[in-house]
Amino acid sequence: MEAVMNLSRREQVIRKAAELFREKGYAASSMRDLAQKLGIEAASLYSHIKSKEEILRNLCFDMAAEFRKSLDEVESRNVSASEKLKLGIIGHIQVMAKDLTASAVFMNEHRHLSQPYLRDFLLLRINYINRFKAIIEEGIRLGEFKENIDTKLSVMTLFSSLNWMPQWYDPEGKIDSLNIGQQLSDMLVNGLKKQKP
Amino acid sequence: MEAVMNLSRREQVIRKAAELFREKGYAASSMRDLAQKLGIEAASLYSHIKSKEEILRNLCFDMAAEFRKSLDEVESRNVSASEKLKLGIIGHIQVMAKDLTASAVFMNEHRHLSQPYLRDFLLLRINYINRFKAIIEEGIRLGEFKENIDTKLSVMTLFSSLNWMPQWYDPEGKIDSLNIGQQLSDMLVNGLKKQKP
């Protein structure tokens, strides 16, 4: 009973840290703040984690792995580009919805990682983005998407829309995450305007 | 020679602060960092500004005023909803492009404002967002936009796309800000997909 229970309390710490980092930002969150949220002293945290930054690393890289896994699955499907894009968007949103707090930290606080972790993280992210970009380019090549669109602009717009979601999405609200994914992909693929019949 | 030259040096400080806040985030930026960037001692900063937070307030509320002014002008036009939306988007992007650094701070660091400034800021922002929402709702009412879209989702997606721009847009690149505004509004209104002829 070493690794197992260790994880339990450790993950409790990391979870509360995620909440704190989301609310106040990583740099503005002190270890004493975190300790207080858990009802213990700051020094006691170090029985569970090696450093403040280790917590951030855990949050960021765990999320990155989830996103990657989701896209792996989508890419293996044999469907049209717009369908693939839609599935990618829905997958991304589902991953975020599973842990909105960690997602917000992943998005907003990763820059506080020190080297070489920051470099690694950014490489993972650019790789992920490029895989989406490839889907869009495929769609253009096959005549599904307009040929005059700027793919960089498109993919950055896509990611902006996706990544901002944790900031406004209310999981208790009437609209669920799958629905959001569907509407969002429809919006990006088909636009707001009514199609001419 | 009091107000005029005072502003000059003061604004120089605020500008450099904006750069710093953008790079490292407000909380992770120290007054000693800022002083170093200006080649002076930390204490000397206080000849020009009252506090660290005053700098942030200046940046956030000045940008807010610019956004507001831009939308005022658009709303006064007598055009269709999709045209109004397009003009609103282009205006927003032009304001951002005029000062990408301040825009990034405006977007990412406003949460470090203390009360009551934070409250005021958020009220300004929600007001601005609601004015865009009203344009979309008008478009739906007049049959220009699909009637089954979720306006909250739409407007948040719009803002996500807009606000993330300072993070990836390269002003030296081949695509200028007006062009971005046009493509972005086309993308959101008409979508990526080729229209059926």
Add this chain to the structure above:
DNA sequence: CGTTAAAACTAACATCTGTTAGGCATATTT
């Protein structure tokens, strides 16, 4: 040249920062 105002300086403050060392209590395992 002397005056005045702006902008910088040095020195110091109280507080907060992440983190370490070493010890004590509780609960689980042997």
Add this chain to the structure above:
DNA sequence: AAATATGCCTAACAGATGTTAGTTTTAACG
């Protein structure tokens, strides 16, 4: 019952933080 491991404690560190008070340098104007 003894041994072990887990979780927390207190005390303390070295350094960073925003900001102040008071002083000196720099530059412009009469």
